[in-house]
Amino acid sequence: MTAQILDGKALAKQREQMLKQRVDLLEQKPVLATILVGDDPSSATYVQMKINACGRVGMGSRSVELxxxxxxxxxxxxxxxxxxxxxxxGILLQHPVPPQIDERACFDAIDITKDVDGVTTQGFGRMAMGEQAFGSATPAGIMTLLKHYDIQLSGKHAVVVGRSPILGKPMAAMLLNANCTVTICHSRTEDLADQIGRADIVVGAVGKPELIRADWIKDGAVVVDAGYHQGGLGDIEKDGLENRVAAVTPVPGGVGPMTINALISQTLESAELLA
Incomplete structure (x- = not known):
């Protein structure tokens, strides 16, 4: 078995062409406002990548640096x-913010109609209940990627490793809404290897390099790695997987480009709803 590569970079590029066509139909150019608090170089790089993506589809951007x-x-x-x-x-508050700031209060202050990064409590609640809302960008991008490659979700057992409010929890809710049976694992989970070994779909969303070992994952599984660490490592060890699993996201080039694409797509959707 040779694993199918879930190429987020190629899909994001393809979708940008479609998004640009939709932007061109609007009388007023959509604007994404990005807020960066502090001078963390990684955060600054991520914000610039999102600004660049706006430019590629013809959208405007406003950079607020505090x-x-x-x-x-x-x-x-x-x-x-x-x-x-x-x-x-659309409004994007780059995570994380400095420790003296109440990040949750600031996320929840974003107007739900402009919450294109899917970070508000209200937006999460509506999404989890199957109502209209902008989903958290990384999980939303992953769902788009899985749909594009016709990955079967209904009835499958998905294991999400990580429970952050902007990645693990919304990812689990989206998979549940797609009729998966979902297990969420975290730092207090016992027998993590055993839990992962039963999964048809494994989502690494824990933020620790190669915490999830390749030999924990069963043959034929779908492997989605939402992590990125120095040296091009993800949350999931990849050695040996390419000849055993059904599909796998590369790191880099898998989930990351789809996160930005989801953000841009949802900003455009907001503009179309507000037009």
């Missing part, structure tokens, strides 16, 4: 200003 000393109240005021700006269709 000092690392910013308070919760100051950040809330910035978000409120963007909520009330009719030109802004």
């Amino acid at each position: 000092p690392s000393t910013t308070t919760t109240e100051q950040l809330l005021a910035t978000i409120d200003e963007l909520n009330n700006d009719s030109q802004v269709c």
Whole structure:
């Protein structure tokens, strides 16, 4: 068996052409506002990648950079200003923010109609209940990737390793809505290898390099790695998988490009709904 490569980079490029055509039909160019608090170089790189993607599809972007000393109240005021700006269709608050800031309060202050990164509590609740809402960008991108490659989800056992509110939990909810039987594993899970060994679909969303060992994963599984670490490592050890599993996302080039694509796509959808 040779694993099918779930090529997020190629799919994102293909989808950008379609998104550009939709942008061209709008009278007013959609604008994504990005908020970066502090000077973390990795966060700055991620924000710039999202700005670049906006440019490729003809969307506008507004970069808001705040000092690392910013308070919760100051950040809330910035978000409120963007909520009330009719030109802004989407708001992205880059995670993480400095420790003195109440990140959850700031996420939840984003207008749900502009929550294109899917980070608000209200948006999560609506998505989990199967109602219209913008999904968290990484899980939404993964679902688009799986659909494009015709990966069967209904009736399958999916194991999501990680329970963060913007990745693991929404990923599990989306898979459940797609009729998977879902197990969520985390730092307190006992017999992690055994749990993963029963999975038809494994999603690595734990944020630790190669925590999930290749020999834990059964033959024929679908492997989705949402991690990225120095040296091109993911959350899942890949050695030996390519000849055993049904499908696998590369690192890099799998989930990452689809995260950005989902963000841009949802910003455009917001613009179309607000038009």
